[in-house]
Amino acid sequence: MHKDLFDRLERFYDAVPRDGAGAEEYGGLVLFVRDGAGFPFYARPRRDATEPPSLADVNAARERQRELGLPEAFEWVHETTPALLPVARSAGLSVLEAPLMVLDPAALPDPATLSDVPVRVLDPESPDFAAEVAARRAVAAVAFAAAGTARGDAGPAERDAAIMELDVAALDEERVRIADGRRISVLAATPADGALASGMAMRVGDVAEIAGVAALPAARRRGLGAAVTATLAQELRAAGTELIFLSAGSEEIARVYLRVGFRRIGTACIAEPAAVIA
Template sequence: MDNVRTEPTATFDRLEHLYDAVPRDVARAEEHGPLVLFVRDGPGWPFYARPRLDATAPASVADVTAVRQRQRELGQPEAFEWVHERHPDLLAVTRAAGLTVLEAPLMVLDPAATPAVPEDFTDVPVRLLDPAAPGFAADVAARRAVAAVAFAAAGTARGDAGPAQRDAAITELDPASLDEERARVADGRRLSVLAETPTEGALASAMAMPLGDTAEIAGVATLPSARRRGLGAAVTAALAGELRQAGTDLIFLSAGSEEIARVYLRVGFRRLGTACIAEPTALI
């Protein structure tokens, strides 16, 4: 955790508030001692458990184990997320409970930075998804397919998976999911972008979840065959620029690794702390 600046308590307060509030928009919250589990009953990306905002004591191994049991009952992933600087005890607790923890660089856009990518870094245009456009459903499906292919081969290394695999991963959205996505974009609760060319189609995607004057950028994904072209930086800069224009003064994200964090440094982000993501140890 070298080179992490000391941040005011208010900054972490705002992050904690967003982490707690965003899932409540589409999921119900179950309180389990000092932890809260967000449960999505309908279709969509499943959520996680995290420390309650009003918890007065840290979670124990027994607390984590009980929530994991509940997640299994619900058919949800056994996942926990938190900010290490706010809940430092949880790292050892989740590991003792048998979970593997990803310590991801938590980064914030420097207030003095202008989010932009040098013109010579990529020539692939980036566009904001429009919920009123006739092709919105196809755009959302493409964004999700790009993410599915990209996250199946995480990292920044180039690979073979590209447009063909993206097209094979495209599925038709059910009406409820599409209506939810359109409503969230239309009222500003979500921004989504695609980087695409006329010949290759969508190559990279990302989204942002604003809440008042704070926003998280997430789901930054590039098809393996299109990596090393600056597309991750391009979609991140595009979202950050839109958020800044809308008056968002705290923009943050979590990088999957130190290598990926270097992409965001180029856009104007800096290290804030560490975001922890705990999941069961993968069986090989």
């Protein structure tokens, strides 16, 4: 059963970047290079490779990423490509081993029971859509700058300072992807404080990944992350999504997702150059 599950995840991981990026092959790796502005993709193992990625493959992909001004980023599932972990570390990359979790639909709670802050799904036809997308991104930027689940000082003021105007192409892309079911975006907000938490999901067929779940540090410990995740999962299930998964940034964060019905099935590896200490 797990082999079939991991195969489905590999097909998803390979399909999502191809929707907005070109693919360049470096031995056992494929590097996704986005055409135009937007999220800079990563390199990951080729689905059709007969051998695991080598150190030479990793170095070649990194050289190309530097040439293009892209982050030197690599992602893979450890259970599918276990040989890549020691190779990545030997290349000087720091590897985050993130809990890879899949939803048990029977354990999904009602999002309204998880927090006192309402969560709403973004509507591309709403006149407030552009402002809401900008707010979602600003919440994530502030939240991920202070990763974890601990409360902090950064709140609505820092969110507002982080809001950036989106170009027409980015908004059009968001509208199209939401309208055709490839993306779902949500905000948890109050009339007084505005957006406090956000998240999104990417969908390909009957498989979807929940990502970017974030709560402003000043609004943490109020069930917002769980409510956002449950709302996304509920929407995805209603749309006919069979397999819903996510990667938790730490064991501590994984406990939030356990409350929402997610169960660990493996490890998602995310690698980048190790920090240099002066």
